[in-house]
Amino acid sequence: MITGLSNPKNKYHNTRHNLGSWYIYALAKKLNILLKEEKKFFGFIASVNIHSNNIRLFIPNIFMNFNGSAIYKVASFYNINLNEILVAHDDLDLECGKSKMKYSYGHSGHNGLRSVINYFNKKINFYRFRIGISRPKNKKEISSFVLSDPTIEEVNLIDISIQYAVRETLILLNNISN
Template sequence: MIVGLSNPKKEYHQTRHNVGSWFVYLLAQRYLKILKEEKKFFGFTSFLNIESNYIRLLVPNIFMNLNGKSVFKMASFYNIHLNEILIVHDDLELNPGIAKLKHSYGHNGHNGLRSIICTFKKKTNFHRFRIGIGRPSSKSQVSSFVLSIPDKCEKFSIKQSILHAIEETIHSFILKT
């Protein structure tokens, strides 16, 4: 299962905090799939079949601090274990244009990751793709920064890192599991 963390699509889709959802939408687009709203999972879903690997896609359509509820609902319904889930999210510690794969790590202040860890009873046994969005100059600006739309240059760098991350995901994560 691949999850792109997000706030509700209508209001926040273009913001930095929703780059995880950008990843899932671009991945689905690459395989000519459309994500459809599924209220029982509190989000938008689809699936891919890549070389006999059946992968569920999820973009929660609830607030970031509740994303764990959406991930847990879908994982439980399809009997997907936490270590079979890739969570894609924005990361303040990485500059735009940088993406890194990581396994089994804490939330580092990210409310979507915190929600998942709490919902799955403090377990962190999942894979993560961190998409860099950069950091504002002041800690007091973090909330408004992540909920704002990146400028044209940042958006280009972020999308390039997402496209690279998609290739990396297909080769490193999907085809090896």
């Protein structure tokens, strides 16, 4: 499964904290598939077959602090283990326009990742695509910063990093059966 952490789409889609969903929409577009709202999973889901592997794309449509419950619900339904999930999310510790894949355990203070780890209740490494948003100068502004829209310049940089992440994901998916 590939999932992008997010807050509810209607209110927060354009915010920095929803970059995980931006990535999933870009990946779905590249794979020429549409995500459909699935109320039982509290989000948007699509399925694509790559090298005889059924891959689920998923975007939770609930608050970030509860993303883990929706992701866990999908994973349980389709019998997917945490170490078989790629989680895309915004990252304050990366410069805006940078993205990195990481395979590790830990949330680094990200509430969406914390929720995923708590719901799976296991200390297991899993794949993450970290999409940089940079850090605000004032630590007290983090909450309002992640829940605000990026500038036009930041959107351009973010789009470049998401396209990079999509290309890397396609390489990873093409190597699944090898």
